[in-house]
Amino acid sequence: MDQRGYEVLGPTIHDSAISYGPIHAIEDLPEGWTSEQGPGSYRLKRRTDGALFGYATGPKSLKNFLHPSEIKLFTAERTNGTFRILSNDGLAPRRAFLGVRACELAAAGVQDRVLIEDRFKDPIYSQRRAGSIVIAVNCSDPSSVCFCTSMGTGPRAKAGYDLALTEVIDGGTHEFLVEVGSETGADLLAGTEYSEASEELRRKSDEVTARAERSIQRQFENAGVAELLKENFDHPRWDDVASRCLACGNCTMVCPTCFCVTVEDMSDVTGDHAERWRKWDSCFALGFSYIHYGSVRLSTKSRYRQWLTHKLSYWHDQFGESGCVGCGRCIAWCPAGIDLTEEVAALRAAAPAEKTNGGGE
Amino acid sequence: MKHKHRIGVFKFASCDGCQLSLLDLEDELVALAGAVDIAFFPEMSSNMRSGPYEIGLVEGSVTTHQDAARIHQIRKQCQNLVAIGACATAGGIQALRNWSDTQQWVNQVYAHPEYIQTLSMSTPISGHVPVDFELRGCPVNKYQLLELVSAALAGRKPNIPTYSVCVECKRRGNICIAVAEGVGCLGPATQAGCGALCPTYSRGCYGCFGPAESASSTILAELLIAQGHPSDEVVRAFRSYNACAWPFRQAAEGKGLT
Numbered sequence: 001m002d003q004r005g006y007e008v009l010g011p012t013i014h015d016s017a018i019s020y021g022p023i024h025a026i027e028d029l030p031e032g033w034t035s036e037q038g039p040g041s042y043r044l045k046r047r048t049d050g051a052l053f054g055y056a057t058g059p060k061s062l063k064n065f066l067h068p069s070e071i072k073l074f075t076a077e078r079t080n081g082t083f084r085i086l087s088n089d090g091l092a093p094r095r096a097f098l099g100v101r102a103c104e105l106a107a108a109g110v111q112d113r114v115l116i117e118d119r120f121k122d123p124i125y126s127q128r129r130a131g132s133i134v135i136a137v138n139c140s141d142p143s144s145v146c147f148c149t150s151m152g153t154g155p156r157a158k159a160g161y162d163l164a165l166t167e168v169i170d171g172g173t174h175e176f177l178v179e180v181g182s183e184t185g186a187d188l189l190a191g192t193e194y195s196e197a198s199e200e201l202r203r204k205s206d207e208v209t210a211r212a213e214r215s216i217q218r219q220f221e222n223a224g225v226a227e228l229l230k231e232n233f234d235h236p237r238w239d240d241v242a243s244r245c246l247a248c249g250n251c252t253m254v255c256p257t258c259f260c261v262t263v264e265d266m267s268d269v270t271g272d273h274a275e276r277w278r279k280w281d282s283c284f285a286l287g288f289s290y291i292h293y294g295s296v297r298l299s300t301k302s303r304y305r306q307w308l309t310h311k312l313s314y315w316h317d318q319f320g321e322s323g324c325v326g327c328g329r330c331i332a333w334c335p336a337g338i339d340l341t342e343e344v345a346a347l348r349a350a351a352p353a354e355k356t357n358g359g360g361e
Numbered sequence: 362m363k364h365k366h367r368i369g370v371f372k373f374a375s376c377d378g379c380q381l382s383l384l385d386l387e388d389e390l391v392a393l394a395g396a397v398d399i400a401f402f403p404e405m406s407s408n409m410r411s412g413p414y415e416i417g418l419v420e421g422s423v424t425t426h427q428d429a430a431r432i433h434q435i436r437k438q439c440q441n442l443v444a445i446g447a448c449a450t451a452g453g454i455q456a457l458r459n460w461s462d463t464q465q466w467v468n469q470v471y472a473h474p475e476y477i478q479t480l481s482m483s484t485p486i487s488g489h490v491p492v493d494f495e496l497r498g499c500p501v502n503k504y505q506l507l508e509l510v511s512a513a514l515a516g517r518k519p520n521i522p523t524y525s526v527c528v529e530c531k532r533r534g535n536i537c538i539a540v541a542e543g544v545g546c547l548g549p550a551t552q553a554g555c556g557a558l559c560p561t562y563s564r565g566c567y568g569c570f571g572p573a574e575s576a577s578s579t580i581l582a583e584l585l586i587a588q589g590h591p592s593d594e595v596v597r598a599f600r601s602y603n604a605c606a607w608p609f610r611q612a613a614e615g616k617g618l619t
């Protein structure tokens with residue numbers, strides 16, 4: 001990969017989580033580590049085997065690299081009375097992502113739909129996306145927050161990868177089944193030492209997936225949720241969740257499909273140098289709904305409702321699919337441990353008879 | 362010659378750290394000095410020229426009768442009055458006296474308490490005069506201070522976000538220590554501006570930028586206690602540099618300790 005000019009990013013132990021970092025050798029992978037996750041909680045744990053990919057997703061996703069959290073759009077300078085816009089930084093590094101999970105691939109598909117295939121194509125995302133190689137690893141150890149099976153996105157990668165690996169550990173053997181998903185993938189594989197997979201390895205790899213599927217506890221009833229949310233704009237559950245929500249925005253930051261950004265201009269003290277920056281924004285920020293005279297969504301209730309209804313309901317109207325892939329990040333990385341599957345279940349269980357359009361607030 | 366904005370920097374009860382952020386600008390200081398006329402800044406120069414000033418930067422809280430009068434004089438001289446730092450915007454760490462008997466402390470601390478004249482409360486500048494802008498932090502972030510001045514010169518609104526520290530923390534790519542290590546972190550209830558400095562170095566946010574726009578301090582206090590952080594620790598966490606900022610005050614008082 002290095003020789004081909006790719007920077008390899010894959011699972012590394014970074015502070016107290018397994019997260020994308022530079023990979024130069026196998027030793028950089030989190031051998032023998034896993035994660036234990038729950039609402040508002042993530043802990044690294046030791047495993048008894050030497051699995052390299054025996055964990056579920058951490059807080060970062062491809063979004064962190066393809067849709068950068070902060071990026072300078074341009075610099076402008078005033079010299080001798082003329083105003084010039086200076087050219088941007090060079091091309092983004094070409095990256096190979098290793099250990100991408102099925103839900104993340106699905107999330108990248110959702111972002112493609114928004115940032116490439118919609119009316120306005122985002123050049124920053126498009127260029128980074130086109131220059132990436134994706135080596136997926138099928139999940140063997142989902143965490144308690146995962147619900148990809150409910151969303152039909154995992155735990156086995158279906159498409160969108162260049163190569164997909166399944167790690168098979170059985171007694172004394174430690175093998176990988178490799179599936180090729182693209183020409184680039186075939187080309188990559190050709191440069192390595194491999195042998196034709198045996199029937200037995202294929203069967204064992206299917207077992208890994210079947211076991212992973214069975215171990216997923218979290219259920220989410222996706223059917224009809226778009227309508228459910230539209231019909232329950234005034235449900236008392238929104239007040240309930242607002243009494244627990246910190247409006248901190250962590251859920252939107254870690255969600256691999258959330259794409260909202262804000263654009264900020266700055267000028268220096270001389271007034272001769274200006275920059276325009278793009279940064280991740282969040283519908284939990286007051287300024288997010290700022291229009292002339294003030295913000296529309298003042299209460300935490302209205303902001304939580306915006307987040308959930310956009311993800312699960314309006315996303316369908318806008319982009320023809322759900323904005324949620326069931327990765328569980330917003331559950332684990334919410335400091336208050338708010339769980340969207342539980343919120344939706346509560347809305348469903350006690351949908352009130354009275355239905356109104358409700359006011360803003 | 363083009364008129365330069367005249368700036369005055371005034372000190373009240375404080376540690377001088379916020380004014381020092383101006384001098385700490387180093388790389389940008391020359392440009393700043395070229396763009397504005399720093400007319401009154403005793404910490405920097407003994408050449409102190411009288412007002413009026415286009416921009417007055419006020420550091421510190423009001424803790425004496427003299428200061429309570431002086432701030433009115435300063436207000437009259439400043440077209441734009443900006444309170445800088447936790448002392449000026451919330452009363453500072455010295456506002457902890459607001460929960461106790463100040464005279465008793467004076468008697469305990471000073472050999473000659475009869476020489477000490479002080480108010481029983483430490484109060485923010487906005488408690489005395491109208492303030493045009495409040496720049497948070499203990500100390501303020503020097504780049505935010507520069508942004509404030511640059512925006513004033515350009516006649517634009519300063520870009521000072523009011524959302525949570527978490528937003529900055531996540532943009533920076535940090536692993537959340539609250540979730541991954543169980544560290545008590547005030548980031549979700551604290552206003553951004555520091556660039557998530559403490560969480561970046563694996564320390565929980567101390568709340569030195571004061572309450573974020575969504576005053577979720579009480580929810581966070583309850584959450585931290587439910588997660589097993591001792592309630593007196595939680596009260597102390599909210600009762601530091603910004604103890605008297607209303608949402609933090611509420612969060613601590615709601616815990617039954619006054």
Ligand code: SF4
Binds near residue numbers: 057
């Ligand atoms: S949600 Fe599914 S695909 Fe994603 S990490 Fe969990 S098990 Fe793997």
Ligand code: SF4
Binds near residue numbers: 340
């Ligand atoms: S809403 Fe939550 S579970 Fe769904 S994709 Fe976003 S972070 Fe993952």
Ligand code: SF4
Binds near residue numbers: 257258260281284306
């Ligand atoms: S949920 Fe909020 S932050 Fe995420 S895409 Fe929708 S509006 Fe944007």
Ligand code: SF4
Binds near residue numbers: 247248249251333336
């Ligand atoms: S749901 Fe959780 S992560 Fe999202 S804003 Fe509320 S407290 Fe923060």
Ligand code: SF4
Binds near residue numbers: 250538540549557
């Ligand atoms: S470490 Fe603190 S500031 Fe950073 S995301 Fe977590 S709670 Fe927020």
